[in-house]
Amino acid sequence: MRLRVFGALTLSIAVAGTIAPLTSAQATTATAHDGSTVGTAATEFYFASGAGDYIGAGATVDYTNPTVSVSADLSTVTVSAGGAGAWTLTLAAPTGQALTAGTTYTGALRFASASAPGISVYGDGRGCNNDYGSFTVTEISATSVNATFSQTCESTTAAPLVGFIRYNATLPTTVPTLASTAQPITDPANSGSTAASAGNEFSFLSASGDYIGGGSPADYTGSSVTATGDLGKVTVSAGPWTLNLAAPSAEQLVPGTYVGATRYPFNTGSAPGITVSGNSRGCNNDYGTFTIYQIASDSTGALTQLNATFSQTCESTTAPALVGFIRYNATTATPIPTLPPTATPTPTPTPTPTPTATATPPAPLNAVLTVSTGVSESNGETVVALNASGSTGTDSLATYSFSFDDGTAATLSQNPVASVLKYEGTYEVTVTITDGGRTSISSPLWLTVGDGYHAVTPQRLLDTRNGTGGTKGPVAKNGKATITLPTSITNSGHGSLSAVVINLTVTSPTAVGLVTAYSTGLSQNPTTSNLNYSKGETIANLVTVPVLPGGKVVLSVSSGGTEQLIADLEGYYTAGNDPTNAGYGSVTPTRILDTRHDTGGAGGRVAGGKTIKLKLPSSVPTGTTAIAINVTAVAPSSSGFVSVFPDGTTPNTSNLNFPPNANVPNLVIVSVPADRTIDFKNGGSGAVDILADFDGYFSPSATSKFVPSFPVRMFDTRKEGGALPAYNYEVFPMSYALQVPTSALTAALYNVTVTAPTASGYVSVVPDPINAVPSVSNLNFSKGETIANAVLAPISNGDQDFFNGSPSGSIQLISDFFGYFAKPQTTMAPPSSPSAVSAKGNAVQEPAASLSSARVFALR
Structure with missing residues (x-):
């Protein structure tokens, strides 16, 4: 698997009623680096990304305020620019060596070794499994x-990303540039006056006999002209007309003249691409030339400016021409191309007409696309099957191009069926069919490639108290414990392992601290947390850890003292479409067990050492293999623990630990046996009430699959926004932030932490909007306590609400994001702007306080 970083989830908080638009991390204005030397800025980080480069996505970025660190032994340089989730560069000498000035390091790989230096550029949610490159110090x-x-990313022949880092530099830097086949600018033959008017304009002249223009001119201005794309390829739309211009493979478009252009997107190698089509007319073969006078993009790589002229012939280089120009936010003059003069034809005898049969016009061309997922590969990628055989109006010469929005190359062939490999994520996929000069583009689909869940009988993987798992004794100050995963899940036969679900417990800590769980093999460690604890406390939390191929689980402790760690395996996720891979069914949380009120048939407090049985209600669908429940121990008379397990089993594990007189919750995912009975055991000596809220279920028939994420901190009210008042809630536009269609997004996985509460209360994480105070809880807290809990929360309209259920106190609230669940496909596009654009108002009156106006998170 490739762990995605959803950088857009890093937030600032806006006052209720306003929300800032989403923008990528903004770079400073880019210098026109052209291979010359620079030396004016002592500190600068710059790169240019070639068309098709996965990391930079064809963009050019330039920062003059990066954060740079050099290791004490001068072996490694680390650069960060653009804030959290933006760009990181790592350069490393071969293991055991120091970087030396005047040295060029070749054969660099993602991880340095004794025989190879290291290089890695990643950011904006993108990283490579394999990096190849070189650098000069x-x-x-x-x-x-x-x-x-x-x-280059994943292959030495992939499109490159080139750049430089200057940090307190005193010598000039020779700026690397991307290769380009553009020739010096040559104005179009027979060009007339220049166009220099402000605004946008698309214009062409069509010679008599030209198939596309039909011998008629066209001219569009203003808002009727749009231009999209990046520095690798651009698409201009004006009325019924479309113009495509593309750089040769792995290049960017730069000012210059491109000759020998062939039909886009079928141009290959060093040939640029060109296509002018419209009015239901297109060519099987295009030939042409174009000149770029101005072109620019923003920091995300999106096109912002284009000034160009073009000339195209259809089916033959000697066919009548179509010539024109495009001005999109252009600021310099454009030489207007004119048609070449035509010779006066020599009269020829008029032939006697021969009667011909009237041809039947071809049937309308209609593209139809279906998409499905298949088995997973050992590296975590899943086979995606693409099928356009249901399209109509095609013939044996039709070609099919399948494209994805992640920048990967389109798949082109005369076969309407194709397959590609994709990591977990949500993709826009489109089929384009060309048949007899006619082009049809299907309505795009948004496909989610996700993972299925497998429940297991709880199994203890680590217990440092007795050496289970290979680590014995307390974990040292700021130490680590590593868990080797059993072969029963690493080689389960259900697909490649993508994530594990572990119940993590800390006991006997000698100081306050926190634990962060992550996979080995990551190029950077997360800055999130999974479990917070106080001195002397025993506390547990459910943890979902995305795991890289062959990876182990690291438990990293941040504490000034020592602590014992316990980890119990509860289940795991695998990629692919194995029939046992269970999807997730999101539900409105409901209370199915409450011993205080006889809900669930188990009335009265549970005595020490006793087990109660819960027969699952009909709201849990038939065929369910596991359920997600939030379990809370209420008012225990002594310390102890609760174990939740399938009836008929007796695992030596626990799910939550509690001290006397405290209310302690934890998320539990428990396997459902054939008799649909779940056992709850009070492992303490005193009595306790037990609550269980039904949050969702896993079943092979459920369609939503899990997309794991590199852990990212969504928000922290201590840093932005301030404490959340009583009966207030925060609104988070998840669908917009993730760019997952609202109709597909069903749930998200968080770790929610409360700290510095001024009174006791609870937190509920529920779908937006909140029209009544939630009747269920995800996290309970006491005055002054810091406590975290895993939350698997439903999402119904793309937005997530975080509600402070304390009637009289404020809280500081922190949420870390670990992944989402989504349906496999939809034709609805992701939202282009946040839907949560205003506060929700005073919806409900409570005896102690009103449900106050929501605060809305605004994306950076």
Whole structure:
């Protein structure tokens, strides 16, 4: 699997009633680096990304305020620019060596070794499993760096990303540039006056006999002209007309003249691409030339400016021409191309007409696309099957192009069926069919490639108290414990392992601290937390850990003391479409067990050492293999623990631990046996009430699958926004932030932490809008307590609400994001702007307080 980083989930908080638009991390204005030397900015981070490069997505970025660190032994340089979730560069000497000035390091790989240096550029939610590249160090010291670099992703022949880092540099830097086949600018033959008017304009002249223009001119201005794409390819739309211009493979478009262009997107190698089509007319073969006078993009790589002229012939280089120009936010003049003069034809005898049969016009061309997922590969990728055989109006010469919105190349052939490999995520996929010069583009689908769940009988993987799992004794100050996963899940036969679900417990800590769980093999460790604890406390939390192929689970402790760690395996996720891979069914949370009120048939407090049985209600669908429940121990008379397990089993594990007189929750995912009975055991000596809220279910018939994420902190009210008042809630536009269609997104997985509460209460994480105070809870807290709990929360309209259920106190609230669940496909596009654009108002009156106006999270 490839762990995605959803950088858009890093938030700031806006005052109720306003919300800022989503923008990517904004770079400073890019310098027109063209291979010359620079030396004016002592500190600068710059790169240019070639068309098709996965990391930079064809963008050019430039920062003059990066954060740079050099290791004490001068072996590694780490650069961060653009804030959280933006860009990171790592350059490393071969293991055991120091970086030296005046040295070029070749054969660099993602991870340095004794025989190879290391290089890695990643950010904006994208990273490579394999990096290849080289770099040259001009200056290096503990406080200065001057280096250039080049990287390709997954293959040495992939499109490159090139750049430089200057940190307190004193010597000039020769700026690397991307290769380009553009020739010096040559104005169009017979060009007339220049166009220099403000605004947008698309215009062409069509010679008599030209199939596309039909010998008629066209001219569009203003808002009727749009231009999209990036520096690798651009698409212009004006009325019924479309113009496509593309750089040769792995290049960017730059000012210059491109000759020998062939039909886009079928141009290959060093040939640029061109296509002018419209009015139901297109060519099987296009030939042409175009000149770029101006072109620019923003920091996300999206096209912002284009000034170009073009000339195209259809089916033959000697066919009548179509010539024109496009001005999109252009600021310099454009030479207007004119048609070449035509010779006066020599009269020829008029032939005697021969009667011909009237041809039947071809049937309308209609593209139909279906998509499905298949088995998973060992590296975590899943086979995606693409099928356009249901399309109509096609013939044996039809070609099919399947494209994805992640920048991967379109799949082109005369076969209407194709397959590709994709990691977990949500993709826009489109089929384009070309038949007899006619082009048809299907309505795009948004496909989610996700993972299925497998419940297990709880199994203890680690217990440092007795050495289970290979680590014996307390974990040292700021130490780590590593869990080797059993072969029963790493080689389950159900698909490649993508994530594990573990109940993590801390006991006997000698100081306050926190634990973060993550996979080995990551290029950076997360800055999130999974479990917070106080001195002397025993506390548990459910943890979902995305795991890289062959990876182990690391439990990293941040504490000034020591602690014992316990980890119980509850289940795991695998990629692919194995029939046992269970999807998730999201429900409106309901209370199915409450011993205080005889809900669930188990009335009265549970005595020490006793087990109660819960027969699952009909709201849990037939065929369910596991359920997600939020379990709370209420008012225990002594310390102890609760174990939740399928009836008929007796695992030596626990799910939540509690001290006397405290209300302690934990999320539990428990396997459902054939008799649909779940057992709850009070492992303490005193009595306790037990509550269980039904949050969702796993079943092979449920369609939503899990997309794991690199852990990212969504928000922290201590840093932005301030404490959340009593009976207030926060609104988070999840669908917009993830760019997952609202109709597909069904749930999300968080770790929610409350700290510094001024009174006791609870937190509920529920779908937006809140029209009544929620009747269920995800996290209970006491005054002054810091406590975390895993939350698997339903989402119904794309937005998530975080409600402070304390009637009299405020809280500081922190949420970390670990992944989402989504249906496999939809034709609805993701939202283009946040739907939660205003506060929700005073919806409900409570005896102690009103349900106050919501605060809305605004994306950076």
